[in-house]
Amino acid sequence: MAGHSPLDAATVRAAAAAPTRRDGVETLVAFARTVRAAGVAADPGRVQVFLAAAAELGVDERAGTYWAGRLALCSGPQELARYDAAFTAYFGCEQPPPGRRRPAVDTERAVGLPGTDRAPEAGETEHEPRVAAADRTEILRRRDIAALDPAARAELRRLLALLRPAAPMRRTRRRRPARHGRIDRIRTVRAALRTGEVDRLRHTERVVRPRRLVLLLDVSGSMAPYADALLRLGHAAVRRRRGTEVFTIGTRLTRISRELGHTDPNRALAAASAAVPDFSGGTRLGDQLHAFLAGWGRRGVARGAVVVIASDGWERGDPDRLAVGMARLHRLAHRVVWVNPHRAREGYQPLAGGMAAALPYVDDFVAGHSLAALEELCALLVDERRTG
């Protein structure tokens, strides 16, 4: 293309060489590396754009460098605060960079938080018992996850990776050619145009697509024995279908859909654990639900989706606030499923403040305390007839 010049290496070199000095480029590249280390997805392509942008704006001015980096290197509001911090640290300025307040959209996740040690060690799987006979597996399937010993847990992880959680299908606006259904006038006419005669009628049908599946997983202290299994369920769901969203709730809301995207369950779990700052803390279900609705749900993530909340319903905050949030979620979502491991216990009554408040807005209330129960959950999710 004339006029429009894509950024090849030569352009960047030329652009970088002309208005800035060689050491200027080195400084900028080193800065980009700092930004990447701070957790911003500044890949080499973006760094090239950054250099070109900086050359356009002139790096003598701090604001020019700031905006060039922010526009070229960042790709989401959650990255802006990290970028600002890296900029301040790198260029060592007393006053904050020219950008304004950071947006209150995502729960900011700090870099390099504790929690990495929760990653399943490689050694653990080596002790996996070789005598995994069918009956053993069957017993394992029925046992409460909280009561399993480490060897059984390792086996459970393997079985959890086989789960296929997915939401049911829905009809979309889009139509596609089909053998039956509404008559497709355009294709019929087009065929007639070719042969001069309407030989047969063409049809279209509605395209069906899977509903979005959204998992909100409670990782507070009281749910700790189930957290690993639930995260693995989340991983299986994300791997199964793009667009699945997984969040952890506790004292704060953290989105881990991206971290769970890794193919290998153990690496995905390690990344997710590193991202979650509040493992085994308290629970503020109401606040976290509101944070989810304000930051994600209302914008469309929960709309028409199947939302699964896994929590024991122990609420430290105000149950009424949880009820308001649940009511709103119930209006937005296609279906709300609550997974409570305690439900399987004999004589359990949903009396805990949060649980009692949430129950009126829950379509399905299931246990999910064992592998078998999680399998039942997966079957229930895809079953459209269960829709209330």
Add this chain to the structure above:
Amino acid sequence: MAEAWWDVEDVDGPEAVVARLDGVDYLAGDGIGTAAWLALRMGRPLLVEGEPGVGKTALAQALSDAFRVPLFRLQCYEGLDASQALYDWDFPRQMLHLRAAGAAGETDAATLEAGLYDRRYLIARPVLRAIEAAPAVLLVDEVDRADDEFDAFLLEVLSDFAVTVPELGRIAAKVPPLVVLTSNRTRELHDALKRRCLYHWLDHPDHAHEVAIVRRRLPEVSARLAEDVVRAVGRLRGADLVKPPGVSETLDWACALLVLGVRDLDPDSAARTLGAVLKHREDLDGIRTAGLDRLLAAGD
């Protein structure tokens, strides 16, 4: 770098873009000015994200006005495909053409076909229209609403600003149009598409800036009323609401007060016009319960 193209001889930096936007009553900050200038100079699309109502769509409109070029808007929705974004053949008219040619005794197949795929019968959709009309501004609005396959399609169009119609050949833009994509982040855009773009996060303006926007858009509003409205909206944003108001709601509210002939924002006039800012029953109830006088109290 791309040569300066349309009507931008006197635009020599971000400040000049801000000044141009100011000329069409869009008060932009440094960030927008720099982003737009780089998008122009580097021929890259500009991806603008931000809370609803902060002026993402208005930015594209303002850019088209500021540089006196036409604006083409592609509103994205689920199921959007190439025939709605690029072009479509007008089949009924093609049929009529065949009938007319048949009636006139034209029998040569080649002539018939050549007439059939004439540019006349091509219905250009926003992307093709922007490419043909360039210099122009192409607004791809709410791109997160389209399916993720659409990202790949956009990537193809945005990489060389050309459309190939098999029957007609390649239609390329003389100069790349300025492309503005907006997203509300209901869906994570594909990384390849993001990489292609300059990314700008549009924040709510600060108090003074927002007062200036209200005063500029609605010159009849008194300085005091503008201050009051913006302060109240700022407090509403701080409250825990289903839908915090954006700049467009601020303008709606100020406009509503203006139409009612209100000079001072008091609890009574606020109660009557609150529907211009808050569109959810829970929000209205919550704010009314908390007390409108607290919302409107002077000072910080």
